[in-house]
Amino acid sequence: MANRKNKAGKLFMSGSTLLYMAAVCSAVPVGDLLDRASQGSDTLHSLSTILSHELQDSHFPPIGRVIMPRPSMCHTSSLQTPNDKEQALQVSESDLLSLARSLLKAWKDPLVVLSNSANDLPHPAHNSISNKIQQLQEHSKSLGDGLDILSGKMGPGAQSISFLPYRGGNDIGQDKITKLTNFHFLLSCFRRDSHKIDSFLKVLRCRAANMC
Numbered sequence: 649m650a651n652r653k654n655k656a657g658k659l660f661m662s663g664s665t666l667l668y669m670a671a672v673c674s675a676v677p678v679g680d681l682l683d684r685a686s687q688g689s690d691t692l693h694s695l696s697t698i699l700s701h702e703l704q705d706s707h708f709p710p711i712g713r714v715i716m717p718r719p720s721m722c723h724t725s726s727l728q729t730p731n732d733k734e735q736a737l738q739v740s741e742s743d744l745l746s747l748a749r750s751l752l753k754a755w756k757d758p759l760v761v762l763s764n765s766a767n768d769l770p771h772p773a774h775n776s777i778s779n780k781i782q783q784l785q786e787h788s789k790s791l792g793d794g795l796d797i798l799s800g801k802m803g804p805g806a807q808s809i810s811f812l813p814y815r816g817g818n819d820i821g822q823d824k825i826t827k828l829t830n831f832h833f834l835l836s837c838f839r840r841d842s843h844k845i846d847s848f849l850k851v852l853r854c855r856a857a858n859m860c
Contacts, residue, residue, distance in 0.1 A: 681798045682853040688791040689748075689846040695787065696839040699780045703832050707771055712829040722837035723814045724754050729844055736851045737860060742805030748848040749795050751841045752788060754812035758834055759785050761818055765831055770824040784838070791845075 719725070729747055730736040736744060763785060766778035799806040820830040854860040 678798065678801050679853075679856045681794065681801070682849065682856050685791065685794050685798060686846070686849045686853045688787060688794060689842070689849045692784065692787045692791060693839070693842040693846045695780060695784055696835065696842045699777065699784070700832070700835055700839050702773055702780070703771065703777060703828075703835065705773075707773075708828060708832065709825050712825055712832065715825075716829055716836075717833050719837070719840060721833075722840065723758070723816065724751055724812050724837065724841055727751065727754075727810055727812055730848075733847065733851060736848060737855075740805065741852055741855060742803050744848050744852055745795065745799055745802055745806040746808050746810070748845045749792070749799060749806075750810040750812060751845050752792050752795065753809060754814065755788060755838055755841065758814045758816065758838065759788060761814075761816065761820065762831065762834055762838075764818065765820045765827070769831060770827055 727747065727750060729751075730739055730744075739747075759781070763778070763781045766774060766781045768774070769777060771777065816834070820834070821827040851860065
């Protein structure tokens with residue numbers, strides 16, 4: 649009976665803690681939330697860039713660069729997004745945040761595929777790559793939670809999400825070249841999208857500060 653009470657107490661405290669954190673975050677000004685989100689997206693993109701360079705070193709087969717799928721094959725390519733800052737400035741703030749959230753949420757499953765595949769990736773730095781993929785997952789989750797809170801402050805448009813399903817499956821290939829090529833392609837897609845997310849959030853931040 650005592651154990652049940654202790655467990656119930658822990659669950660209640662955990663729930664209360666989450667509610668308290670949500671209440672605190674909801675009280676933070678939008679500008680501050682955008683600052684935090686921008687810092688998080690910058691970390692995400694920087695980490696994905698480091699990972700990409702680490703993977704595409706002397707151990708990456710030259711033929712892999714030839715047979716690499718085109719960027720238009722990324723599962724998020726169907727989402728219409730601004731091409732540069734000038735175009736982003738023409739998009740409403742709520743729609744810009746919606747685009748960032750849609751891109752980020754579209755990577756929940758693919759990041760799991762990358763994480764599972766990194767463990768036996770035929771690359772001498774697979775342990776380091778695996779650790780960085782896990783960091784990407786953690787930063788992505790943290791940024792997503794922050795953007796969810798931010799969307800609640802920016803109206804219904806910011807809360808809408810475009811569904812971008814990943815249909816690539818869990819198997820990235822059987823032979824060494826196919827595994828490395830598909831892994832790098834998926835990572836390059838994430839790097840491209842993380843750059844978009846970072847750019848959109850930085851535009852939102854500068855607009856909130858009236859500095860654009």
